[in-house]
Amino acid sequence: MLDCENMYSFYNDYSEGAHSRIIEALQRCNDSQETGYGEDAFSLEAASILKTTMGNVDVDVHLVSAGTQANLIAFTCMLRPHESVIAASTGHIAVHEAGAVEATGHRINTVAVIDGKLTPSDVQNVVDQHHDEHMVKPRAVFISQATELGTIYSKAELEALSDVCKNNDLYLYIDGARLGSALMSSESDVALADIARFADMFYIGGTKNGALLGEAMVITNPILKKEFRYFLKQRGALLAKGRVLGMQFVELFRDDLYFDLAKHANAMAEKLVGGLTALGYAFATRSTTNQIFPILPNAVIETLKIDYGFYIWSPAADEHSTIRLVTSWATKETAVDAFLSDLKRCS
Numbered sequence: 001m002l003d004c005e006n007m008y009s010f011y012n013d014y015s016e017g018a019h020s021r022i023i024e025a026l027q028r029c030n031d032s033q034e035t036g037y038g039e040d041a042f043s044l045e046a047a048s049i050l051k052t053t054m055g056n057v058d059v060d061v062h063l064v065s066a067g068t069q070a071n072l073i074a075f076t077c078m079l080r081p082h083e084s085v086i087a088a089s090t091g092h093i094a095v096h097e098a099g100a101v102e103a104t105g106h107r108i109n110t111v112a113v114i115d116g117k118l119t120p121s122d123v124q125n126v127v128d129q130h131h132d133e134h135m136v137k138p139r140a141v142f143i144s145q146a147t148e149l150g151t152i153y154s155k156a157e158l159e160a161l162s163d164v165c166k167n168n169d170l171y172l173y174i175d176g177a178r179l180g181s182a183l184m185s186s187e188s189d190v191a192l193a194d195i196a197r198f199a200d201m202f203y204i205g206g207t208k209n210g211a212l213l214g215e216a217m218v219i220t221n222p223i224l225k226k227e228f229r230y231f232l233k234q235r236g237a238l239l240a241k242g243r244v245l246g247m248q249f250v251e252l253f254r255d256d257l258y259f260d261l262a263k264h265a266n267a268m269a270e271k272l273v274g275g276l277t278a279l280g281y282a283f284a285t286r287s288t289t290n291q292i293f294p295i296l297p298n299a300v301i302e303t304l305k306i307d308y309g310f311y312i313w314s315p316a317a318d319e320h321s322t323i324r325l326v327t328s329w330a331t332k333e334t335a336v337d338a339f340l341s342d343l344k345r346c347s
């Protein structure tokens with residue numbers, strides 16, 4: 001259990017189990033006998049529902065258990081031995097995956113960013129700096145939607161990144177651990193179909209949005225579709241009981257549950273932003289998704305830490321620090337209200 005029994009956690013969006021509908025579906029289908037390794041009826045149905053949700057596009061869907069696994073397999077598939085991937089310095093593959101991509105022998109060309117986002121000129125600069133066979137050859141771009149700092153790319157920004165990738169023979173990969181939250185952001189003009197149009201490969205995160213676990217990898221580029229199941233198998237991602245992943249995505253996308261859960265997480269974050277702003281606090285990034293980064297006095301943080309769990313992200317000027325508050329599909333509004341009134345009291 002997190003920290004202590006009476007503490008409410010804003011640490012992460014995977015602190016709770018799964019939405020009750022998923023647990024019920026797992027229970028309901030428990031006795032059905034299924035083919036293994038992702039060829040069960042549920043996984044096939046999940047792929048079909050996802051394709052419909054994306055506008056009937058010609059994509060391959062593979063269900064895997066976690067984001068690091070998805071990212072690792074994606075770049076194993078995309079890169080030849082001398083090739084590298086460009087990412088923001090804050091990108092999950094660069095910071096939080098224990099060097100999983102590098103351990104396969106591929107460099108990550110990181111670009112320092114403030115808001116978690118890569119720009120087309122960031123990408124072009126890296127490409128221009130790597131011009132011959134004495135250097136690694138950038139071959140892919142990694143971005144996250146939403147980013148690790150809660151920000152999102154607009155449709156125009158994604159299109160521009162897609163263009164710069166096409167012009168430089170780079171694959172565009174989108175880490176969608178928090179794709180639901182990004183798509184449901186009040187400021188998003190991006191639909192799932194747009195993601196499928198711009199990315200060569202991406203994944204739709206389930207773990208952080210109501211599933212017990214699981215991510216749906218989507219491949220749009222025909223070159224990358226070929227023999228992908230071999231990459232999955234070699235990395236231990238082809239699960240004999242793939243049904244567990246299939247069932248969850250069927251349930252999540254059956255009637256927009258996935259989007260409703262993301263809306264809830266965003267609404268809770270928005271309420272926190274409103275309360276913090278009303279008390280005069282500023283934020284390190286401008287987030288309209290389920291991760292927010294307020295800057296608070298250290299003394300206030302110490303008091304809040306007694307009853308709430310959250311990460312202290314980075315030190316700020318004048319005895320302040322940036323903290324990260326994360327809301328989820330299951331965050332209780334009463335907890336948000338309690339946090340805000342406790343904050344008011346100690347501010």
Ligand SMILES: Cc1ncc(COP(=O)(O)O)c(C=O)c1O
Pocket residue numbers: 066067068069092144147148175177178207
């Ligand atoms: C942007 C992003 N990508 C991927 C992941 C998946 O990480 P893991 O494999 O630890 O579940 C996370 C989880 O924190 C994430 O925030």
